[in-house]
Amino acid sequence: MRITAGTLKGMQLHTPKNSSVRPTTDKVRQAVFSSLFDETEGAEVLDLCAGTGAFGFEALSRGAASAVLIDLSTDIIKKNALALNLNPRIIKGDIRKEIPRLNKAFDIIFIDPPYGLFDPQEIMSLIHESGVLKPEGTLIFEESTRTAFPAEPEHFKVLKEKKYGETAIYYLKRMQI
Template sequence: MRVTSGFLKGRQVTLPKSSRIRPTTDKIRLALFSIIQDRIQSAFVLDLFAGSGIFGVEALSRGAGWVDFVDINVSSVKKNTSDIDIKNFRIIKKDFRRFLKSCEKRKYNIVFIDPPYGFYSPREILTLVKNNEILEKNGILIYEEHINTDIDYSGTGMKLTDERRYGDTMIRIFRGEQ
């Protein structure tokens, strides 16, 4: 898997050794970043359930101002960021619940959430993001899940603004309800 654009274009990214990891494909990342390209420059980005860190590395490559990579296993993220010349990121080894409840009121312009399919409640994750106020007022949350996952986002404080299907993957884009 490779970074698709920006100053790190073509950079090889190694994957964690886990059967639960299925990284976002190049095709999906290209499509997704074309949708959000006007928001990336200087953005504060959260890559939650970072896995390999490909989303955050891609965001840095395209000009994000800062990226927080969060996962309970950060070995692949460390490897994939070890020789990047810029240092406008941090790697946080934490369970997503603990991170969201204790993230120092940091606010993000873009939150990317790509949990292992079928292991976590999308409703719980969306509610935690909203309740802990980590999304900037005009920020977006991108949620990647299997197409058969039914995300009941009513009562989460998040508004679905776009959704796209790519094979068996569904990308949903949310904003916080005002």
């Protein structure tokens, strides 16, 4: 795995030696950031279920102003931050407990939960209720193509859905009241 563009393009990312983390491939990550166009420049980014931190680090490489990365295990994230000479805020904990504690809104939220272990609607409701996504912000939700993702999620509108093998990427915006 590597950073695909920006100031850190080509830098390698450490990955776990076991299967505890399923990192998003470089190809899929590059496609996601291409779809975001210039939204990343100056953005405040939240990477939930961050795993290796690849989405957060890629965003920083592409000009994001800041990144917060949350995962149950942060050893690999910290190792990558050190190797990339970056200092994002890294939080070790369950996203269901940490999201309400953030007291901050983000421009872009990436979420790549372990496939099948989280109910997508539950996570989106938590994001909505906690106010961590700015009104014009973008939510990028990665899930397995085998998971039942809500066709019309509460509080969000699916703008686009892309499939890459077994991986589905959903681009969502908050519903305006």
